[in-house]
Amino acid sequence: MRKLLVSLLILSSFSVFVNAQNQQITIEDVFGSTFRTRGMDALHSLNNGTQYTVLQHNRKNNSVSVEMYNYATSTQVATVVSSSNLPGNFYFTSYEFSNDESKLLLGGASEPIYRHSQLGTYYVYDIKTKVATLVFDKKIQEPTLSPDASKVAFVHNNNMYVKDLSNGAVKQITTDGVKNQIINGITDWVYEEEFGFVRAFEWNTNGSKLAFIRFDEREVPEFSMDIYGNGLYPTQQVFKYPKAGEANSNVSLHVYDISSKETVTVALDNPYYIPRIKWTNESNILSVRTLNRHQNELDLIFYNAANNTSELILKETDKAYVDVTDDLTFLADNSFIWTSEKSGHNHIYHYSKTGKLINQVTSGNWEVTSYYGYDVKSKQIFYQSVENGSIIRDVYTIGLNGKNKKRLSAEIGTNSAKFSANFSLFINTYSSITTPPRYTLHRSKDGKMLKEIVNNTPVLEKLMEFGVTPKEFSTISVNGYDLNMWTIKPNDFNPDKKYPVLMFQYSGPGSQQVANRWYSGNDYWHFMLAQQGYIVVCVDGRGTGFKGAKFKKITQKELGKFEVEDQIAAAKKLGELPYVDANRIGIWGWSYGGFMSSNAILKGNEVFKAAIAVAPVTSWRFYDTVYTERYMTTPQENPSGYDQNSPIYHVDKLKGNYLLIHGSADDNVHVQNTMVMIEALVQANKQFEWAIYPDKNHGIYGGNTRIQLYTKMTEFLKENL
Numbered sequence: 026m027r028k029l030l031v032s033l034l035i036l037s038s039f040s041v042f043v044n045a046q047n048q049q050i051t052i053e054d055v056f057g058s059t060f061r062t063r064g065m066d067a068l069h070s071l072n073n074g075t076q077y078t079v080l081q082h083n084r085k086n087n088s089v090s091v092e093m094y095n096y097a098t099s100t101q102v103a104t105v106v107s108s109s110n111l112p113g114n115f116y117f118t119s120y121e122f123s124n125d126e127s128k129l130l131l132g133g134a135s136e137p138i139y140r141h142s143q144l145g146t147y148y149v150y151d152i153k154t155k156v157a158t159l160v161f162d163k164k165i166q167e168p169t170l171s172p173d174a175s176k177v178a179f180v181h182n183n184n185m186y187v188k189d190l191s192n193g194a195v196k197q198i199t200t201d202g203v204k205n206q207i208i209n210g211i212t213d214w215v216y217e218e219e220f221g222f223v224r225a226f227e228w229n230t231n232g233s234k235l236a237f238i239r240f241d242e243r244e245v246p247e248f249s250m251d252i253y254g255n256g257l258y259p260t261q262q263v264f265k266y267p268k269a270g271e272a273n274s275n276v277s278l279h280v281y282d283i284s285s286k287e288t289v290t291v292a293l294d295n296p297y298y299i300p301r302i303k304w305t306n307e308s309n310i311l312s313v314r315t316l317n318r319h320q321n322e323l324d325l326i327f328y329n330a331a332n333n334t335s336e337l338i339l340k341e342t343d344k345a346y347v348d349v350t351d352d353l354t355f356l357a358d359n360s361f362i363w364t365s366e367k368s369g370h371n372h373i374y375h376y377s378k379t380g381k382l383i384n385q386v387t388s389g390n391w392e393v394t395s396y397y398g399y400d401v402k403s404k405q406i407f408y409q410s411v412e413n414g415s416i417i418r419d420v421y422t423i424g425l426n427g428k429n430k431k432r433l434s435a436e437i438g439t440n441s442a443k444f445s446a447n448f449s450l451f452i453n454t455y456s457s458i459t460t461p462p463r464y465t466l467h468r469s470k471d472g473k474m475l476k477e478i479v480n481n482t483p484v485l486e487k488l489m490e491f492g493v494t495p496k497e498f499s500t501i502s503v504n505g506y507d508l509n510m511w512t513i514k515p516n517d518f519n520p521d522k523k524y525p526v527l528m529f530q531y532s533g534p535g536s537q538q539v540a541n542r543w544y545s546g547n548d549y550w551h552f553m554l555a556q557q558g559y560i561v562v563c564v565d566g567r568g569t570g571f572k573g574a575k576f577k578k579i580t581q582k583e584l585g586k587f588e589v590e591d592q593i594a595a596a597k598k599l600g601e602l603p604y605v606d607a608n609r610i611g612i613w614g615w616s617y618g619g620f621m622s623s624n625a626i627l628k629g630n631e632v633f634k635a636a637i638a639v640a641p642v643t644s645w646r647f648y649d650t651v652y653t654e655r656y657m658t659t660p661q662e663n664p665s666g667y668d669q670n671s672p673i674y675h676v677d678k679l680k681g682n683y684l685l686i687h688g689s690a691d692d693n694v695h696v697q698n699t700m701v702m703i704e705a706l707v708q709a710n711k712q713f714e715w716a717i718y719p720d721k722n723h724g725i726y727g728g729n730t731r732i733q734l735y736t737k738m739t740e741f742l743k744e745n746l
Contacts, residue, residue, distance in 0.1 A: 047491065047492035047516055047556075048490045048491045048492070049491070049553075049556055050491050050493070050549060050552055050553040050556060051553070052550070052553070052732050052735045052736055052739065053732060054549065054553075055546055055549040055550050055553060055735065056546060056731045056732055056735070059487060060484055060487065060488065060544070060549055061484070062461050062462050062481045062484050062543070063462075063479055063481055064462065064464075064479070065079050065452070065464055065478070065479060066079055066080045066081070066082075067079060067080035067119065067120065068443055068452065069120075069122060070443070070444065070445045070446045071093070071122075071126060071446060072125075072126055072446050073446070073447075074096075074445045074446050074447030074448075074449050074450070075095065075096055075097065075445070076093055076094060076095055076096060076102060077093070077094055077096060077445070077452075078091050078092060078093050078094070078105060078120075078122075079091075079092055079094070080118075080119075080120060086109075087116070088107060088108045088109050088114070088116070089107070089108045089116055089117060089118070090104050090105075090106065090107040090108065091104070091105040091106050091107075091120050091129065092104055092105070093105055096445060096450050096452075096466055097466075097475070097476070098476075099466065099476055099478050105129065105152065106120075106129060106131070106150050106152070110155065111131070111148065111150070111157050112148070112157060112159070115131070115133055115134075115146070115148060115157070116133050116134075117131040117132055117133040117148075118132065118133050118135060119131070119132040119133070120132075121169075121170070123170045123174035124170075124172050124173075124174065125173075125174060126152070127151065127152055127153065127174055128149055128150060128151055128152065128170065128174045129149070129150040129152065130147060130148075130149055130150075130160075130168060130169075130170055130177070131147065131148045131149075131150055131157070132145045132146070132147045132168070133145060133146055133147075134146040134164070136164065139214060139217055139218065139692060140217065140218060140693070140723075141217055141218075141221070141222075141223050142166065142211070142212075142217055142223045143166070144164040144165065144166060145164055145165065145166075146159075146164055146165075147159075147160040147161070147165060147168045147177075147179070148160065149170070149177060149190060158190065158193075160177050160179060160188060161179065161181060161186070161188070161195070163181060164181075165179045165180060165181045165186075166179065166180040166181070166211055166223070166224075167179060167180055167210070167211065167223060167224035167226075169224065169226070169228065171228050171232035172228055172229075172230060172231060172232045173231075173232050174190070175189065175190055175191060175232065176188060176189055176190060176232065176283070177190065178210075178226060178228065178235055180209065180210045180211045180226075182202055182204075183202025183203060183204060183207060183208045183209055183211065184197060184198075184199045184200060184201075184202035184209055184210075185197070185198045185199045185209045185210045185226065185235070185237055185281070186198065187235070187283070196286070198235070198281050198286075198288065199237075199239075199288075205242065205247065205263065205264065205265055206241075206242065206243050207239065207240070207241055207242070207243075208239070208240040208242065208274075209237060209239050209240075210224070210225050210226040210237040210238070210239075211223060211224070211225055211240075212224075212225050212238070212240065213240045213242050213245070213265060213274050214264055214265060214266055214649075214692070215266070215267055215273065215274075215649045215650060215651050216240075216274075216298075216300070216651070218649065218651075218652075218693060219649060219651035219652045219655075220298075220300040220301075220349060220651065222301075225237060225238040225240075225302075226238070227302055227303060227304055227311075228304070229304040229308045229309075229311070229330075230304055230305075230306060230307070230308045231308045232283065233282065233283050233284065233308060234280050234281065234282055234283065234308070234309075234330055235280070235281045235283070236278065236279070236280050236281075236291075236302055236304065236311050237278075237279055237280075237281070238276055238277070238278055238279075238299055238302065239276065239277045239278075239279060240274040240275075240276055241274055241275040241276075241277070242265040242274040242275075244272040244275070245265040245266070245267045245271070245272055245273065245274055246265070246266070246267065246268070246271050246272070247263050247264065247265055247266070248263070248264060248265075248266035248692075248695065249261045249262065249263045250262045250689070250690050250691075250692065250695075250696075251689065252690060252720055253689070253719045253720055254720065262690070262692070264692070266649065266692075266695075267649060267650040268646065268647060268648065268649060268650065268653075269645055269646055269647075269648060269649070269650055269653040269654055269657065269659060269660050269667070270646075270650070270654075270659040270660040270661050271650065273297070273298075273318075273650050273651075276296065276298065276299050277290060277291075277293075278290070278291040278293060278299060278302065278313060278328075279291065280311070280328075280330050289330070289333060291311075291313070291328050291333075291335065292333070292334075292335055293313065293315060293326065293328075293335060296315035296316070296324075297315070297316060297317050297318045298315065298316040298317075298318075298320070298651070299313060299314070299315055299316075300314055300315075300316055300349040301313075301314040301349060301351070301353075302314075303353060303355075305327070305355045305359050305361075305378075306355045306356075306357060306359055307359055309329055309330045309331040310327050310328070310329055310330075310359065311327070311328040311330060312325060312326070312327055312328075312338075312353070312355075312361075313325075313326045313327075313328055313335075314326075314349065316347070316349070318654065318659075319346070319654065319655075319658060320346045320347060320651075320654070320655045321342060321343050321344065321345060321346050321347060322340065322341075322342050322347070323340070323341045323342075323347040323349070324337055324339070324340050325337075325338045325339040325340075325341075325363075325380070326338060327378075337380075338376075338378075338379065338380035339363075339376060339380040341365060341367065343366070343367075343574075343578075344578075344581075345574075345578040345581040345656075346578070346581075346655045346656070347366075348366065348371075348535075350364055350396075352364035352373075352396040354396075354398060354399050356399070356401070357401070358378060359378035360375065360376060360377045360378050360383065361375075361376055361378070362374070362375055362376075362386070362396070362399055362406065362425075363375075363376060364393060364396055366574045368385070368388065369390075369573055369574050369575060370389065370390060370391060370392050370573050370574065371392045371393050371394070371574075372385060372386070372387045372388055372389075372393055373385075373386040373387045373393055373396060373406060373408060373423075374386060375425060384425070384426060384427055385427065386406060386423060386424075386425065386426075386427045387408070387410070387423060387427070387430075388427075389412065390573065391410055391411050391412045391415075392410060392411050392415075392570075392571050392572075392573070393408050393409070393410050394409045394410055394411055394418060394571065395408060395409035395441065396408050397409070397420075397442055397444055398444060398448065399425070400447070400448035400469075402447070402448075403448070403470070404424060404425045404426075405422045405423065405424055405425070405429075405448070405469075406422065406423050406424070406425060407420070407421070407422050407433075407442065407444060407448065407451075407469070408420075408421055408422075408423070409421070409440070409441060409442065411571050413437075415509060415537075415571045415572050416498060416509055416537075416539055416540045416541045417437060417438065417439070417540075417541055418434075418438075418439045418440050418441065418540075418542075419432055419433075419434045419440055420432075420433045420434040420440050420441070420442045420451070420453065420472070421433060422469065422470075431471065431472065432472065433451070433453075433467065433469070433471070433472030434453060434455070434472065435472065435474075436455050436457070436460070437457065437541065438455060438456055438457025438458075438460065438541045438542060439455065439456050439457065439540060439541060439542035439543075440453055440454070440455050441453070441454045442454075442467075444469065445469075448469050449468070449469055449470075450466060450467065450468060450469055450475075451466075451467050451469055452464055452465070452466055452467075452478065453465050453466075453467050453474075456542050456543035457541050457542065457543065458495045458496045458498075458541055458542070458543070458544075459485075459495060460485070460543065461480075461481035461482070461484045461485050461543045462479075462481050462543055463477070463479070463480045463481065464477070464478040464479040464480075465477050465478060466478055488544075491552065491556070492516045493513075493516060493552040493555065493556070494513065494514045494515070494516055494518065494555065495513075496511040496512065496513055496548075497511065497512045497513075497514070498510070498511055498539070498541065499511075499512065501564060501595050501598060501599075502598075503591055503594035503595050503598060504567070504587075504590060504591055504594055506567060506576075506591075508564050508565060508566055508567075508591060508595065509539035509564070509565045510539060510562065510563065510564045510565075510595070511539050511562070511563050512560065512561070512562050513548075513551050513552060513555045513560070513561040513562075514555060514560055515555050515556065515557075515558055515559070515560065516555065516556055518604075519604075520603065520604050521604070522604060523603075523604055523605060523606040524558060524559065524560045524604055524605060524606060524609075525558070525559050525560070525606055525609035525610070525611070525746050526559070526560045526561075526562055526596075526599055526600075526605055526606075526609070526610045526611070527551075527554060527559050527560070527561050527562070527610075527611045527612070527613065527742065527746065528561075528562050528563065528564065528592065528595070528596060528599075528610070528611065528612040528613070529547065529551065529561060529562070529563045529612075529613055529614065529618075530563055530564060530565070530566070530592060530612070530614050530618055530621055530622075531614060531615070531616070531617055531618040531621075532565075532566055532568060532569060532588040532592070532614070532617060532618060532621045533568070533569075533616075533617035533618075534568050534569075534570075534577060534578075534580060534584075534656055535568075535569065535570035535577050536565075536569050536570055536617070537565060537569055537570050537571055538563050538565055538569075539563055539564070539565045546731075550735055550739075553739075554739070554742070557743075559742070559746075560604075560605065562595075562599060564591065564592065564595045566587070566588045566590075566591030566592060566595070567579050567580060567587040567588060567591055568580035568584075568587060568588050580656065581656060582656070582657055582658060582663055582666045583666050583669075583670060584645060584656055584657055584666070584670060585620060585621065585624050585670030585671075586669075586670050588621060589621060589624045589625055589628055589629070589670070592612065592621065592625050592629070593625060593628065593629035593632055593633075596610050596612070596625075596629065596632045596633060597632055600632070608634065609634055609746055610632060610633055610634060611633060611634055611635035611636060611637075611742065611745075611746040612625045612626065612633050612635075612636050612637075613636065613637035613638070613639070613738070614637075614638065614639070614641075615639040615640055616639070616640050616641065616642070616693075616694055616723065617642065618639075618641075619637075619638035619639050619640055619641025619642070619686075620638070620641045620642040620643065620672070622636040622637060622638045622641070623636065623638045623641050623643065623672035623683075623685075623702070624670065624672050624675070626679065626681050626683055627672055627675040627676065627678040627679055628675060628678065630678050630679065630680040630681060631680075633681055634681045634682065634745070634746055635681055635682040635683070635684075635741070635742065635745045635746045636681065636682075636683050636684070637684045637686070637738055637741065637742075638683070638684070638685050638686065639686045639687075639725070639734075640686065640687050640688065640691055640693075640694050640699075640723055640725065641672075641685070641687075641694070641698060641699065641702075642694055642698055643671060643672050643673050643698040643699065643701060643702040644667065644668075644671040644673050644698065644701065645657055645660075645667050645671070646660050646667055646671075647694075647695060647697055647698050647701075648694065672702065673701060673702055673705045676702070676705045676706045676709045676711060677709045677711075679706065679709070679711045679713070681745075682713075682714075682741070682744075682745035682746075683706075683711075683713040683714070684713070684714045684715070684716075684737075684738065684741045685699055685702060685703065685713060685714070685715040685716075686699075686715065686716045686717075686718070686725070686734065686737075686738075687699035687716075687717055687718070687725075688717075688718045688720075688721030688722055688723065688724075688725045689717050689718065689719050689720060689721065690719075690720045690721060690722050691721070691722050691723045692722060692723070693722070693723040694723055696717065699715070699717070703715060714741065716734075716737060718730060718734070
């Protein structure tokens with residue numbers, strides 16, 4: 026990070042918030058509407074490239090609509106559909122256009138299953154006739170229109186179906202789906218959570234075939250959670266959850282032919298994971314990505330449905346692991362654009378359809394952080410990167426040949442882009458520590474701003490009323506590395522006084538907490554604590570992201586070692602500052618951050634006076650296969666890596682004040698982690714505080730839950746730090 030840039034950011038921060046009224050932030054402010062920002066919900070660019078649609082909720086009459094706007098003027102052109110015109114005033118919460126934009130798939134009445142998956146009711150709305158057709162008379166998952174908008178594929182009770190919209194006929198194409206046994210077309214729990222997708226089926230380009238993944242999870246161990254509810258007896262939620270070293274689902278890939286109604290099994294030589302499938306521009310060629318169990322070998326395979334053959338196109342290997350992304354675009358000749366860390370930093374590559382490298386499009390000691398797409402007409406690629414500093418995001422364009430790179434964003438902070446369908450325009454979302462989210466329209470060829478669409482100046486003005494001191498960015502040198510850091514100081518900071526310090530971190534592989542962007546809920550809580558006399562600090566240690574693969578992957582096979590060492594060393598260095606009370610340093614975190622804060626107060630028991638761990642992993646033996654084995658291999662192969670950095674095995678070192686919190690219905694990081702930690706602490710005769718939130722998942726929210734939770738944490742800090 027450039028020191029000049031950091032200084033400018035800090036000076037700008039102080040100038041924005043000067044002369045404020047010093048109103049006190051409350052926890053109700055933090056989790057209420059006080060600091061709520063406006064956005065552009067479900068933005069979709071229309072094929073004409075000159076208009077876009079957004080989802081708009083009207084709270085006054087309890088309706089929702091899809092509204093069409095002109096890019097150039099930001100004026101509303103038309104209402105595409107409103108819930109008031111649908112059967113039963115159907116309140117939809119999602120919409121998806123068909124490829125030709127003649128129909129809309131509208132979803133609502135959703136019931137969450139896990140983090141991303143849900144059941145819902147869906148209608149297909151014909152824009153011309155204004156007729157809405159119910160897809161199925163029961164709640165379904167992941168309905169998807171065919172390319173010609175004549176059919177809808179969906180999943181119900183773990184089986185695949187196809188509905189013909191011309192006659193209403195529904196064809197069930199699999200019959201073996203059974204809960205906790207066989208899943209067709211929908212991912213299992215661990216794929217959903219760790220590979221980040223739910224819909225495991227894809228239409229080919231002309232709608233003649235459906236490819237889908239089948240999950241046989243019969244050998245996967247079951248996990249059960251008590252659901253207490255309000256009844257006389259609790260119930261149980263039982264689901265398949267593969268913990269590190271245990272059996273995963275056996276996966277297979279199949280292609281269903283719409284005309285012949287036959288299903289073919291794709292020969293892939295028994296892949297361990299199939300994290301992505303995507304049809305190419307050729308209707309018979311399906312791209313498939315497979316991974317070995319260690320996730321350090323990724324194969325890109327082309328399957329030819331015409332002759333039922335498969336060909337290895339590209340293989341990527343890494344000593345640690347290969348990341349799976351959605352960065353794959355097929356050009357007209359079936360050559361493809363792809364991102365990879367093989368150079369040591371994430372960059373964009375262009376390959377021929379046979380897998381021969383044509384060109385490395387981007388290069389340098391910086392990361393491509395988002396790939397936006399390719400404009401066929403101009404032969405330009407659009408992407409986001411950290412080329413101007415690892416805490417900054419900018420939008421760029423570059424030629425397919427790697428030439429004529431241009432920076433399209435102008436403001437220092439975090440910029441992201443949503444491009445029109447023809448890539449002639451883009452809506453830039455910008456924020457920084459001094460600017461709440463701002464949406465502006467830009468010309469793609471040079472980045473020129475054409476119009477402001479949304480700003481959140483009222484939120485900035487509201488924050489100014491509280492007189493908070495914004496984050497200061499800097500670096501801290503520990504263990505041979507300059508680590509990114511932000512600091513929030515009390516409103517009336519006096520360098521001649523000594524202050525307690527609360528460190529916040531997450532620290533998981535590839536993550537980032539130190540970034541020049543607008544604030545979130547935890548930030549507002551940190552501002553509240555600063556008003557009460559705390560200095561709040563965040564340090565992104567080794568293993569975090571956007572500083573190259575070597576820095577990110579240094580924690581391989583030893584999660585919780587180097588990251589904890591960095592937090593302890595940073596705390597010691599902070600304790601040397603003249604305005605820091607070295608005897609009053611605390612640390613907190615959630616999930617991976619809770620794992621870290623638990624380890625920190627144990628291994629750093631001479632440094633940390635207090636720690637809060639929310640929903641922590643306490644042993645990686647309890648966590649899922651895909652995430653854990655990616656970084657640790659299996660417990661059978663790496664037992665010392667699992668145990669030496671597990672806080673369960675260090676409870677005898679506890680000296681400070683420790684608060685442990687978990688939700689009893691956490692399907693992700695199971696409450697088992699906290700229960701085993703509690704028992705270890707009890708048997709070590711250590712005093713600590715703990716709280717279990719009944720029937721709450723990994724997010725621990727709902728009703729007044731967050732307010733009660735953060736009040737508890739605030740009071741704990743007041744009493745113990």
